[in-house]
Amino acid sequence: MKRRKIIRIGIITAVAGIIIAGATGFYLFNMPHRNVQSAKTDYQITAKALVAEYLENADAANEKYLASDGDSKIMEVTGTIHKIAEDFSGKKVIILQGKNDKAGVSCTFSGDVVALSPGATVTVKGVINAGASYDTDMELYQDVVLNNCTLVI
Structure with missing residues (x-):
């Protein structure tokens, strides 16, 4: 029993x-997912200044922009379009980078993107996921990564 x-x-x-x-x-x-487009922008910065901040002191920049709980900062980044591409899932990706810059800002869009061309200056709003860094093994700079991006008009 x-x-x-x-x-x-x-x-x-x-x-x-x-x-x-x-x-x-x-x-x-x-x-529900975080609605980046309607949320308040935490930082407005140029692509060049953001990359420089990460290359100068990555730990301080990560502390400032990234959050371990997944609620990273929403940013508006202004820069010149260097390249337009698509990722593996078919989403548009633009790289904001100056001609002589070591690294840029990779912006992955969640929806449709209006016709853009390299050389145009745009402002993009998105959530930061990773910062710029230098890979010593491959001797390449890695870009800052923004996701869920939209164009600010």
């Missing part, structure tokens, strides 16, 4: 744990 009671309590506890874990997973999966 005592053994059955222990097994019953164990089964009830396991089922309750599975239900709670499933409900938590369902909630997190269906949680």
Whole structure:
């Protein structure tokens, strides 16, 4: 009798744990995404100044712009379009970079982009995901990365 009671309590506890874990997973999966376009801009900066800030002191820049909880800063970055491309999922990506700059700002757009051409100066609003750095193994500079971008008109 005592053994059955222990097994019953164990089964009830396991089922309750599975239900709670499933409900938590369902909630997190269906949680609304952050609306970057309607949110307040935290920083307005030029692409050149942002890259320089990261190359000068990456730790201080990460402290200022990135958040470990996934709520990184929303930025408006102004710069000259160096290159226009598409990522692997078909989203438009523009690189804001001056002719003599070591690195630039890679802006991935979440929606459609109006016709743009290299050499045009634009302001892009997005969430910063990574900062510029220098890879000593490959001897290349890596760009600042902005996601969920839109053009500021």
